[in-house]
Amino acid sequence: MNGKERILARVRRALADVPRDDRPYAQAVRRDYLRQHDERGAEDLVDLLAENLADYRAVVHRCGAGELPGLIAHLLGERGAKSVLVPPGLDETWLADTDVRRVADRPESTPHELDRVDSVLTGCALAVAETGTIVLDGSPDQGRRRISLIPDHHICVVRVPDQVVPSVPQALERLVPGRPLTWISGPSATSDIELDRVEGVHGPRTLEVVLMSG
Amino acid sequence: MSTTRPGTPGPPPSSRPDPPDFPAFPRAAHQAVRDRTLRGNLRHATHTIRAKRAKAVAEVSDWAALREAGKQIKDHTLRHLDRYLEQVEETVTAAGGTVHWAVDAEEANRIVADLVKETGQREVVKVKSMATQEIGLNEALEAEGIRAYETDLAELIVQLGKDRPSHILVPAIHRNRGEIRDIFRSEMGKWGRPAPEGLTDRPAELAEAARLHLREKFLRAKVGISGANFVVAETGTLVVVESEGNGRMCLTLPETLISVVGIEKIVPTWRDLEVFLQTLPRSSTAERMNPYTSMWTGTTDGDGPSAFHLVLLDNGRTDTLADEVGRQALRCIRCSACLNVCPVYERAGGHAYGSVYPGPIGAILSPQLRGTASEIDASLPYASSLCGACYEVCPVAIDIPEVLVHLRERVAQGGPATRGGNKVVLRPAKGHTAERAVMRAARWALARPGVLRGGQRFVSRTRRFHPRSLPGPGRAWTGTRDLPAVPAEPFRDWWQRTHGGKEGPR
Structure with missing residues (x-):
């Protein structure tokens, strides 16, 4: 017998005492927990998102669509960034006001090359207000997973209120499981030294989230 | 020590590593409680996290309902585990992954070592994983001439310090900042980039030292090895929950990714994640959400590893599943909340449990995964005051005291059990002769x-x-x-x- 047959045979023997249960899975689990914890309206949800992002040390900015290029230029300038990684489908107007060198997200770039880029600018798939989380799903405005990982400075633009969901259950409903997903809640952190949280280990140590309305 | 004999004829038990050679819990704990530094470190860390967890849990008004749903999802999965295992193989394969099945540690180590050798590589980067700790993967790879670099900060501290892990979430919880600085200063240079000059014991500086030390390893890595917190049968998606970004590095930069996952990590549907992504971070690091969660389904063209292998690991899990009372231990999502509230763990520390799974969950998991034949495993069910704090905080409602008492009975009285897939009858353990004599006398007199x-x-x-x-x-x-x-x-x-x-x- 191969490994698979042996394991499956052991599982079946182990469950010999368990009475058959042919209920469909939908009925097997009682799901009387809440779909969301906060019943506020769309605008208040954006406030909650901003609050929770900031609580885990993300830097939060708010602007209208027209102000975005100016804000991006300001953030890159303030950081002293010389280069910025740009996903293939990013709205080019977002970078209209800055002349920082653009680096394309290309499959042949090596991790070492990406390590020399100062910043990365992406959109997102959605944001979760209750937990202060942004989710990337590899869409053209977000690029490959590694581009939002290696540079030390990540600017992520969230379109509010459209891209904001209240809770984790509602986020999962909107996401496509087959895509590579990265859930980000604040900058990289660790609790490994005396169980105290310290920000800034391997991922971007600075996470700036721009909540763009309109 | 108890001995086993086959109860029913069957294939010979598969080869297992020798029973763990650790002293019984009372002896190991006796030494630990005299170590004032250790007790101070543990007390500080567990009390810090206890208060934070209580606050994070209090934020969600439906905690009890989430806990009950988590329990029911896991129980349902375990009751139909054969079906879901086959579904995982189908969905992962359809998404471009390759599925391997490992009955025990030796098989799993062999599969992983062969996969690494096929790539021609001599080093791998690892995400913190309990399953690979359990099977001793690093040592097995070392024997094959392959170097495994731990990249989680606490695992790095343990690896550099040639130490053993003492906590599920924070394997170096027994070390304070000063000790960590000393280990970094003296050991980092032997493994790669040395610690920066003048390194102090500020946690932020220590984290920075780890960042610099590991960066070169991440950037050149061709093979990554991980575990997984969840495997979704419906979609073939794997989930890794982490904080530092070392997980993302190992999961996305290498060309080959090998994930070793216990068969109990399956959840049936995508939707089930909505329960555990709310309960796990709050129970574990006491956060609303951990900094990074990665979800991947097979391989994605042009993004991340081009080869993905999933190794499904039994290693005593089906034996545990065969026990009607003890099988609930397989619901565990490795959050470590039970360790942090346990008065015994707080004083004895993790090493006394003689296993990668310390604390209350370890006291019921190790003797079931490994059997009760060794001195340490026969003593673990007694490493508890049965106060029940572990059950209170468990996000999947494992009744740890119930299983402890059940396992005490098994040790003292012997009886039927399953080892290596075979039904056996355990003999009563020798150390409990007097206890049994007293019980027999009591039964006689009370009648x-x-x-x-x-x-x-x-x-x-x-x-x-x-x-x-x-x-x-x-x-x-x-x-x-x-x-x-x-x-x-x-x-x-x-x-x-x-x-x-x-x-x-x-």
Whole structure:
């Protein structure tokens, strides 16, 4: 017998005492927990998102669509960034006001090359207000997973209120499981030294989230 | 030590590594509680996280409902595990992954070592994973000439310090910042980039030192090895929950990714994640959400590893599943909340448990995964005061005290169990002869009212001559407590004489 047959045979023997249960899975689990914890309206949800992002040390900015290029230029300038990684489908107007060198997200770039880029600018798939989380799903405005990982400075633009969901259950409903997903809640952190949280280990140590309305 | 003999004929038990050679819990704990630094470190860390967890849990008003749903999802999955295992193989394969099945540690290590060798690489980067710790993967790879670099900060501290993990979430919880700085200063240079000059013990500086040390390894890595927190049967998606970004590095930069996952990590549907992504971070690091969660389904063209292997690991899990009471331990999502509230763990520390799974969950998991044949595993069910704090905080409602008592029975009395897929009958453990003799005597006396009455009167009348401690095998019991004082008059005599206290002197 191969490994698979042996394991499956052991599982079946182990469950010999368990009475058959042919209920469909939908009925097997009682799901009387809440779909969301906060019943506020769309605008208040954006406030909650901003609050929770900031609580885990993300830097939060708010602007209208027209102000975005100016804000991006300001953030890159303030950081002293010389280069910025740009996903293939990013709205080019977002970078209209800055002349920082653009680096394309290309499959042949090596991790070492990406390590020399100062910043990365992406959109997102959605944001979760209750937990202060942004989710990337590899869409053209977000690029490959590694581009939002290696540079030390990540600017992520969230379109509010459209891209904001209240809770984790509602986020999962909107996401496509087959895509590579990265859930980000604040900058990289660790609790490994005396169980105290310290920000800034391997991922971007600075996470700036721009909540763009309109 | 108990011995086993086959109860039913069957294939010979598969080869297992030798039983763990650790001292019994009381002896190991005896040393640990005398280590004042260790006790100070543990007390500080567990109390910090306890208060934070309580606050994070209080934020969600439906905690009890989430906990119950988590329990039901896991129970349902375990009851239909064969079906879901086959579904995982289908969906992962359809998404471009390759599925391997490993009955025990040796098989899993062989599969992983062969996969690494096929790539021609001599080094791998690892995400923190309990399953690979459990099977001793790093040592097995080392024997094949492959170097495995741990990249989680606490695992790095353990690896550099040639130490053993002592906590599920924070394997270096027994080290304080000063000790960590000393390890970094003296050891980092032997593994790669040395610690920066003038490194202090500020946590932020220590984290920065780890960042610099590991960065070169991440950037050149061709093979990554991980575990997984969840595997979704419906979609073939794997989930890794982490904080530092080392997980993302290992999961996305290498060309080949190998994930070793216990068969109990499956959840049936995508939707099930909505429960655990709310309960796990709050129970574990006491956060609303951990900094990074990665979800991947097979391989994605042009993004991340081009080869993905999933190794499904049994290694004692099906034996555990065969136990009607003990199988609930397989619901565990490795959050470590039970360690952080346990008064025994807080004082004895993780090393005394002689396993990668310490604390209350370790006390019920290790003797089931490994059997109760070794000294340490036979002693673990007793490493608890049965206070029940672990059950209270468990996000999947594992009744740890219930399983502890059940396993104590198995150790003291022996009886049927499953080892290596075979039904066996365990002999009673030797160290419990006196306990069994006392129980037999009690059963005999309690069934004979005359004997009981005579015995009680005799004991009452001789009370002046009773010692404060027991001789012989009873000495261990009275080593930490006085023998209770016997009343001057047996209760039943008092009741008859006073008609239940209604008359006469009390």
